[in-house]
Amino acid sequence: MTDPLLPIPWLNTSDEITPLPDPESAMIEPNGLLAIGGSLSINRLEEAYREGIFPWYGPDEPILWWSPDPRAVIPVDQLHISRSLRRALNRADYQVSLDRAFETVVEACAEPRPDQPGTWITDDMKAAYGRLHRAGLAHSIEIWRDQRLIGGLYGVSLGRAFFGESMFSREPNASKMAMAWLCAQLRAWQFQFLDCQMPTSHLLSMGARCLPRRQFLMMLAASQRQATRRGPWTLDIEDWRHE
Incomplete structure (x- = not known):
């Protein structure tokens, strides 16, 4: 579990207002750790992903929010x-x-x-x-x-x-x-x-x-300047395998 004395924000589980920190303020070690706590509500997750942040934590840990550098795409x-x-x-x-x-x-x-x-x-x-x-x-x-x-x-x-x-x-x-x-x-x-x-x-x-x-x-x-294609999704492409 992450040391609670690390200089990163802790969010209350009921706090849906405080924004997640700027990803550029994430820690170097462990790489990309940005904040602890909060919730996994739809609004919080949507906010996080739009800002390049994602949750990743183990069964015995609080919610940990990350934005690593570099990023794999x-x-x-x-x-x-x-x-x-x-x-x-x-x-x-x-x-x-x-x-x-x-x-x-x-x-x-x-x-x-x-x-x-x-x-x-x-x-x-x-x-x-x-x-x-x-x-x-x-x-x-x-x-x-x-x-x-x-x-x-x-x-x-x-x-x-x-x-x-x-x-x-x-x-x-x-x-x-x-x-x-x-x-x-x-x-x-x-x-x-x-x-x-x-x-x-x-x-x-x-x-x-x-x-x-x-x-x-x-x-x-x-x-994110483009509209979101909401689901459910269906496959609508022609066979591309021989392109």
């Missing part, structure tokens, strides 16, 4: 598709959907993994993103085979920005397939980027770029 027209992913995408034995099984995707993302026995997707987080989904601001993309959910991801969308939260795979390449189809749909809707928050080797292999926070915030601000 994938331009939706620059997703790297490997040969193995291309082969998986070109198969004809799977189906893709948007917002068909949001809660199931979140539950799957929260399942323990061999290299990560715990999860930051707590019951409070599941409930909060469920509320965002019902408000039309959080979305999922699902990959199905034989009517079985084999992979997917979920995140938040505001303006022309999509903020990826988590993904899962039950078969090889399934989460990457979800990412590829999502980026294709976002391109068709004239989105510019998918926010990945923190870089990982998995995301970097798919084309994620690490931007200075200031550059990311400028790009984010431009995206």
